[in-house]
Amino acid sequence: MCAYKKIDTVCPYCGTGCVITCTVDTEKNQVIEAKVSPRGVNNEGRLCLKGLYGWDYLNDPQILTKRIRQPMIRKNGKGTPLVEVSWQEAIEYAAARLKAIIKEYGPDAVMGAGSARGPGNEAAYITQKFMRAVVGTNNVDHCARI
Amino acid sequence: MSFSVPELEDAEVIFDIGYNAPVSHPLVARHIVRAKKKGCKIICVDPRLTETGRIATIYLPIKGGTNMLFLNAMAHVMVTEDLVDHDFIEKHTTGFADYAKEVAQDKYAPEAVAAATHLDPDDIRRAARLFASSKHTMTLWGMGITQFSQGVECVIACSNLSLMTGNYGHYATGVGPVRGQNNVQGTCDMGVLPNQYPGYQDVMDDEIRHKFEKAWGVSLPSHVGLPLTYVPDKVLREPDPKKRIHAYYIIGEDPAQSDPDLPEIRRTLSAIDLVIVQDIFFNKTCEYADVIFPATAWGEHNAVYTSCDRRFQRVRKLIEPQPGCKTDWEILCLMATAMGYPMHYDNTEQIWDEMRSLCPKFAGASYEKMVENHGVQWPCTEDSPDDTGTQYLHKGAHFATADGKGHFYYYPWTPAKELESPEYPLSLSTVREVGHYSVRTMTGNCRLLADLADEPGYIQMNPEDCQELGIANGDLVRVVSKRGHTITRCQETDRVSKGATYMTYQWWVGACNELTSAALDPKSHTPEFKYCACRVEKIDDQKQAERDVKAQYTAIRSRMGIEVKEV
Numbered sequence: 001m002c003a004y005k006k007i008d009t010v011c012p013y014c015g016t017g018c019v020i021t022c023t024v025d026t027e028k029n030q031v032i033e034a035k036v037s038p039r040g041v042n043n044e045g046r047l048c049l050k051g052l053y054g055w056d057y058l059n060d061p062q063i064l065t066k067r068i069r070q071p072m073i074r075k076n077g078k079g080t081p082l083v084e085v086s087w088q089e090a091i092e093y094a095a096a097r098l099k100a101i102i103k104e105y106g107p108d109a110v111m112g113a114g115s116a117r118g119p120g121n122e123a124a125y126i127t128q129k130f131m132r133a134v135v136g137t138n139n140v141d142h143c144a145r146i
Numbered sequence: 147m148s149f150s151v152p153e154l155e156d157a158e159v160i161f162d163i164g165y166n167a168p169v170s171h172p173l174v175a176r177h178i179v180r181a182k183k184k185g186c187k188i189i190c191v192d193p194r195l196t197e198t199g200r201i202a203t204i205y206l207p208i209k210g211g212t213n214m215l216f217l218n219a220m221a222h223v224m225v226t227e228d229l230v231d232h233d234f235i236e237k238h239t240t241g242f243a244d245y246a247k248e249v250a251q252d253k254y255a256p257e258a259v260a261a262a263t264h265l266d267p268d269d270i271r272r273a274a275r276l277f278a279s280s281k282h283t284m285t286l287w288g289m290g291i292t293q294f295s296q297g298v299e300c301v302i303a304c305s306n307l308s309l310m311t312g313n314y315g316h317y318a319t320g321v322g323p324v325r326g327q328n329n330v331q332g333t334c335d336m337g338v339l340p341n342q343y344p345g346y347q348d349v350m351d352d353e354i355r356h357k358f359e360k361a362w363g364v365s366l367p368s369h370v371g372l373p374l375t376y377v378p379d380k381v382l383r384e385p386d387p388k389k390r391i392h393a394y395y396i397i398g399e400d401p402a403q404s405d406p407d408l409p410e411i412r413r414t415l416s417a418i419d420l421v422i423v424q425d426i427f428f429n430k431t432c433e434y435a436d437v438i439f440p441a442t443a444w445g446e447h448n449a450v451y452t453s454c455d456r457r458f459q460r461v462r463k464l465i466e467p468q469p470g471c472k473t474d475w476e477i478l479c480l481m482a483t484a485m486g487y488p489m490h491y492d493n494t495e496q497i498w499d500e501m502r503s504l505c506p507k508f509a510g511a512s513y514e515k516m517v518e519n520h521g522v523q524w525p526c527t528e529d530s531p532d533d534t535g536t537q538y539l540h541k542g543a544h545f546a547t548a549d550g551k552g553h554f555y556y557y558p559w560t561p562a563k564e565l566e567s568p569e570y571p572l573s574l575s576t577v578r579e580v581g582h583y584s585v586r587t588m589t590g591n592c593r594l595l596a597d598l599a600d601e602p603g604y605i606q607m608n609p610e611d612c613q614e615l616g617i618a619n620g621d622l623v624r625v626v627s628k629r630g631h632t633i634t635r636c637q638e639t640d641r642v643s644k645g646a647t648y649m650t651y652q653w654w655v656g657a658c659n660e661l662t663s664a665a666l667d668p669k670s671h672t673p674e675f676k677y678c679a680c681r682v683e684k685i686d687d688q689k690q691a692e693r694d695v696k697a698q699y700t701a702i703r704s705r706m707g708i709e710v711k712e713v
Binding site: 009013049051062064069097101110117118133138139141146 | 458465
């Protein structure tokens with residue numbers, strides 16, 4: 001038995017904001033295809049090739065590089081290999097080191113780069129809130145600069 | 147953008163400068179084509195003959211790095227031939243008289259700028275007359291304006307042309323900087339900027355800062371932060387260790403591939419005490435990371451993106467996330483909590499509503515309204531269902547300035563920071579291609595897109611340059627600049643002028659950012675990706691070079707965790 005679901009979403013590529021209808025196989029937890037949605041104001045039922053075929057990376061075909069599926073840290077310092085650790089260990093390690101740097105050099109010794117791609121506006125809001133309210137610096141920026 | 151994308155179809159004139167819509171935004175390009183079918187005249191200014199240039203009424207193959215000279219020449223024609231809208235200027239602007247005096251100088255006559263801009267003076271005059279002939283002239287620009295060391299001033303110079311011809315404040319007119327990535331507009335909207343809180347609110351403004359301090363329960367810094375293009379300076383050249391950057395938290399960004407002057411970026415990332423990378427794929431920056439957090443990708447979480455024309459739209463979770471991955475905001479909340487600032491949200495709508503409560507421009511843009519209205523374009527200030535957002539800005543030519551007027555500013559031309567020389571006789575500009583996106587960790591991992599183009603990318607060169615260097619189309623070549631060198635393939639095309647070359651930035655082996663310059667615009671702090679000097683060298687042993695490229699590609703992929711089967 002297959003359970004296909006159609007979901008309207010917004011293309012993750014350029015800034016046009018095209019609306020896409022994706023068909024999802026909920027049993028296999030996979031996107032099956034992307035088709036144009038008549039509900040996109042800027043694309044009016046058309047898509048470019050990235051919109052039509054640009055969802056395949058969700059299947060992690062490992063052509064170029066691969067999905068990161070587990071937190072990693074360089075346990076033994078710079079120049080040593082990254083090792084997979086639990087979320088708890090990774091968060092504790094990163095938080096402790098960030099706090100130590102802030103204590104020694106002040107909050108402006110920390111820089112944050114947010115993402116203008118997949119994460120979206122809510123994550124962007126939390127990114128700058130984290131840098132400002134938690135780290136205590138306005139050193140936060142993103143790739144609109146470049 | 148001051149207008150909405152579909153309005154382009156009702157333009158009478160489209161002024162397209164430094165913007166390659168068919169490659170960067172194919173569905174925006176469709177509106178340009180449809181406008182032409184309805185009789186719109188197109189002026190296209192680009193050093194490369196783009197597809198828009200091919201269908202343009204007037205195509206101006208400008209010499210790279212001379213935008214300001216050309217824009218001042220356009221203004222010169224409008225002023226000296228009295229093509230301006232005096233009524234609009236009087237009612238809605240300030241500073242015109244001083245500006246007009248400057249641009250009317252003889253040095254800005256089209257005939258006087260012809261040699262430097264490589265443009266026919268008659269074409270400039272025709273373009274200025276055509277621009278000024280309509281109240282539905284719509285301007286589009288892209289990074290061919292902004293990625294220069296004189297970027298911001300050229301943006302203002304473009305806006306001056308619209309102001310003096312009355313092309314602001316009504317339907318199908320105005321200016322359109324078309325944002326590159328899906329959510330650069332949104333990331334600016336959300337205040338991921340060193341000088342602004344969400345909603346374009348100044349961090350230096352005491353009243354605004356107190357509002358955020360109250361909402362977040364902390365005291366906040368009152369000085370502007372660091373733009374990310376200053377990180378190398380603040381790591382490698384800051385003499386006081388106390389003032390250096392010691393930690394870099396990088397979310398969904400790959401500076402080791404996308405930033406200018408990669409040799410310097412690698413030295414920078416190696417020298418930072420703590421590099422945290424939060425991303426979906428292993429990338430080049432991960433090689434310098436001390437901590438890596440796996441995040442969910444588009445398709446695995448809910449969100450709102452802002453399109454280039456200010457439209458908030460809901461983005462939906464399609465599938466359950468890869469095991470082990472968390473959403474970016476959940477990871478940041480865990481970090482905040484571990485650092486002693488408990489932060490928790492149940493879903494993205496809670497975050498969105500907190501943001502709206504602090505941002506008057508976005509206050510009325512609820513999730514509900516986005517669903518009901520095919521998205522909501524900001525400003526949307528009221529909760530009432532009647533406020534469905536704003537299709538175009540500056541209605542009635544009321545501008546978002548203190549006096550409500552449009553201001554003219556004059557700027558003389560500043561040449562690009564690194565010009566051609568005997569050692570580096572060619573210019574290099576970075577550009578885009580339609581099938582690949584950014585650093586290509588997404589599109590390069592889509593089976594159908596990955597096949598469109600592969601390593602080591604290409605460098606577009608004029609046939610005369612190819613002939614002089616004894617290089618044939620498809621040959622591997624070595625490209626060298628003051629910063630570094632790379633290997634790529636020659637793509638011979640008469641769409642580019644003699645002396646100018648172009649490369650796209652997503653290739654690992656043929657990485658153009660090994661070459662690019664980190665010279666910055668002093669106002670936007672944006673690098674001059676559109677101009678530096680280089681030379682192209684012929685490689686005699688092509689077979690060996692092909693083997694080297696393959697070996698290098700395999701080596702990088704294996705560092706990214708991919709097992710490459712020998713073919």
